[in-house]
Amino acid sequence: MNEKNADAIEVKCRNFLLEHNIIENHADIKKRENVLNLLRSLLSSFVRLTAKENGIKRDDFECQLLPFGSYGLGGYLKDADIDVVLLAPISIRRRNFSNHFSKLLKGHPSIREIEVIERTNVPIIKCVIDSISIDISFVRLRLATVSPDINLLDDSLLNGLEQTCLLSTDGPRVSQFILKHIYPNDLPTFRLALQCIKYWANQRYIYNKPIGYLNGGSWTLLLLQVYFTKRAQFDSSSPNMTMEFPPQQQRQSPFHYSSPPSSPTSILSSSSLSASSSSSQETSSIISPSRTVSFISLLESFFEIWSTWPWPAPVILTKSIPNVPGQPTTEISSITTMSEFKESLLPIVTPCYPVSSAAPCVTKSTLRILTRELQRANQIIHHPFHSLEDMLIKLFKPYNFIKEYRHFLKVTVSSDVMKSHEIWGRRMTHYLYRLVKLVEQAPEIKTVHPLTKVYNESVSYRTKYEEDLLRQGYTVYDTDTTLPLFPGILHMQYFLIGLEIDENYDLEDATIDLTNEIYMFGREVESKKNSKDSDVSVAVSAIKRRDLANLIQRCETI
Structure with missing residues (x-):
C-alpha cells in the first residue's frame, strides 16, 4: 500500500471515530x-x-x-x-x-x-x-x-x-517512557491505532485488568512492542540512520495540553526490537523521520502478532529488566524467578522500575477469551471489505454475551447505603477474579467468562422476607401480604459469568455442583469485610438465559 492510500485510510478512520462519538x-x-x-x-x-x-x-x-x-x-x-x-x-x-x-x-x-x-x-x-x-x-x-x-x-x-x-x-x-520512544511524527498514528484497539476491547468486553483481561496500559504496551517491531523494519531499510528526537521535539508533544515533558534522549540501535532502559546515557539527537509506520499496517500487525503469540512467552520492552537504581541491570532470563511472573499466563513486563506485571489477573479462561477475540479481529482486518467503514463496523460489533452461552452465574451485591454500593462496586471487580479461578478448577467447566459490564438497579421491598430473597439473588414477585411490613430499598449490582461446559461432560445426565467453589468464594469475600460493611451482602446463584435477558433489559431501561 502506498503512502497516499495509507494516509487516506487514517483520515477515514479518524473521521469514523469522530462521527460515532468514539473520540x-x-x-x-x-x-x-x-x-x-x-x-x-x-x-x-x-x-x-x-x-x-x-x-x-x-x-x-x-x-x-x-x-x-x-x-x-x-x-x-x-x-x-x-x-x-x-x-x-x-x-x-x-x-x-x-x-x-x-x-x-x-x-x-x-x-x-x-x-x-x-x-x-x-x-x-x-x-x-x-x-x-x-x-x-x-x-x-x-x-x-x-x-x-x-x-x-x-x-x-x-x-x-x-x-x-x-x-x-x-x-x-x-x-514518559512511551512518549520518549515514539518518533514525534509517529505519535498521531500511534494514538489513533490505540484508540481503535481500546474501543474494540471495550466493545468485546475484554477491557478490565482486575477481572482478568487487560486495561488501557496493558493494551498500550502491546501496541508499543508492535511499534518497535515496525520501526526496526524501517530503520533496517536505512542502515546509515540512527534517528533520535531533538530536545525541542521531545519536550512538547503535539497534544501539548496533555503530555508530560519527555526525558533527555538515549541512543536506540537501528536494528533493535526493544527500547533501551530508562537510565540510558543522554546524547545529542538527529531529527525524527517524517513517519516510519502507517496506521493500517500498525493495526494489522497488532492483531496478527498477538493472535498468534506463544503465551506465556513474555513481552519485554527493554533490553534488560530495570532494577533498583544503582544496581546492575537484571537479565531477561531472570523473569522466571520473579514473584510477579512465576504463575503468569500472559506476562507483560512494565518498562520502568519498579517492574510489575501489566496483566496480573489473566486466568486460563480469560486467556482463551482474549486469544479468541484477537483471532477474530485478525480475520476481520485481513478480510476484503467493500469499504473501511464496513470493516470497522464488523470489528467493533458488540459482543453478544447471552447468545454465546447457555449457562450463567450471577453475583449479586446488595447494600442499604449508596456509599457502600459504590465502594463494593469497585471492590468486587478485584474479588471476581478469585471466583473465576475457583470455578474453572471444576473438571466439567471448559471456560469461565466474566462479563466486564456491571448492571445496577435499586429495588424496593415490603417485608423482611422480600429483602432476604433479594439479597440471595432472587427476583421478588408477589409474596405473602400477611407478613409484617418492613419496607426499604436495596441498591443492587449484578456481575455476570458465562460458563462453557466441557464437550466430554454430558449435562443431561447430571447437574454441575459448584457448591464448594461458591462457598470458598463467599468465605473469602466475608473475610474482606469490616465494620462499615454490615449492610452489604454478596450472593452467587445460577441464572437462566431467559431470566438473564430480562435482568439486562430491566437494568438498561432504568
Whole structure:
C-alpha cells in the first residue's frame, strides 16, 4: 500500500471515530484543557496552606500537576477519566495532600464528588469536574522544588522514596517512557491505532485488568512492542540512520495540553526490537523521520502478532529488566524467578522500575477469551471489505454475551447505603477474579467468562422476607401480604459469568455442583469485610438465559 492510500485510510478512520462519538472533537478537547488548568490553578493555594502549616517560606518550592495514562499519551476515548499526579518536594507530606488539597477541591463550586481513597497501594483523590472523572495521585520527591520539565525517567529520583510514593511513580514514568520512544511524527498514528484497539476491547468486553483481561496500559504496551517491531523494519531499510528526537521535539508533544515533558534522549540501535532502559546515557539527537509506520499496517500487525503469540512467552520492552537504581541491570532470563511472573499466563513486563506485571489477573479462561477475540479481529482486518467503514463496523460489533452461552452465574451485591454500593462496586471487580479461578478448577467447566459490564438497579421491598430473597439473588414477585411490613430499598449490582461446559461432560445426565467453589468464594469475600460493611451482602446463584435477558433489559431501561 502506498503512502497516499495509507494516509487516506487514517483520515477515514479518524473521521469514523469522530462521527460515532468514539473520540472527542475540538470542543471536548478544549474542555479537558480547561479542567486541567482549573486543577493547576489550585496549586498556589495548596503551596500557601502547606507552607503555613509546615513553617516554610512560600517561595521556596514549587509543585507540579502532570497528566499521565491515556490522557497523558493522547490515546484516550470520549468520556475517559483523567489521571494526574501531584509531584511535591520533600517539604510537603502526604497528609498535606490528603487534607489541604481535598479541602481546596471541596471548596470549589465546579468540583464535585470528592472522595479521598487512602487504603490502597496507590492512594488517590477522586473528583468530577465538568462531567469528567479525575484521579489525582501524589508523589513526595526528595527534592527542594519540582521543576516543570522534570524528567521522571531519572532513576536517581527514586532513591529514598517511601513505598507508596514509589508505586505512585509507575504510571507517570511509563507514560514518559512511551512518549520518549515514539518518533514525534509517529505519535498521531500511534494514538489513533490505540484508540481503535481500546474501543474494540471495550466493545468485546475484554477491557478490565482486575477481572482478568487487560486495561488501557496493558493494551498500550502491546501496541508499543508492535511499534518497535515496525520501526526496526524501517530503520533496517536505512542502515546509515540512527534517528533520535531533538530536545525541542521531545519536550512538547503535539497534544501539548496533555503530555508530560519527555526525558533527555538515549541512543536506540537501528536494528533493535526493544527500547533501551530508562537510565540510558543522554546524547545529542538527529531529527525524527517524517513517519516510519502507517496506521493500517500498525493495526494489522497488532492483531496478527498477538493472535498468534506463544503465551506465556513474555513481552519485554527493554533490553534488560530495570532494577533498583544503582544496581546492575537484571537479565531477561531472570523473569522466571520473579514473584510477579512465576504463575503468569500472559506476562507483560512494565518498562520502568519498579517492574510489575501489566496483566496480573489473566486466568486460563480469560486467556482463551482474549486469544479468541484477537483471532477474530485478525480475520476481520485481513478480510476484503467493500469499504473501511464496513470493516470497522464488523470489528467493533458488540459482543453478544447471552447468545454465546447457555449457562450463567450471577453475583449479586446488595447494600442499604449508596456509599457502600459504590465502594463494593469497585471492590468486587478485584474479588471476581478469585471466583473465576475457583470455578474453572471444576473438571466439567471448559471456560469461565466474566462479563466486564456491571448492571445496577435499586429495588424496593415490603417485608423482611422480600429483602432476604433479594439479597440471595432472587427476583421478588408477589409474596405473602400477611407478613409484617418492613419496607426499604436495596441498591443492587449484578456481575455476570458465562460458563462453557466441557464437550466430554454430558449435562443431561447430571447437574454441575459448584457448591464448594461458591462457598470458598463467599468465605473469602466475608473475610474482606469490616465494620462499615454490615449492610452489604454478596450472593452467587445460577441464572437462566431467559431470566438473564430480562435482568439486562430491566437494568438498561432504568
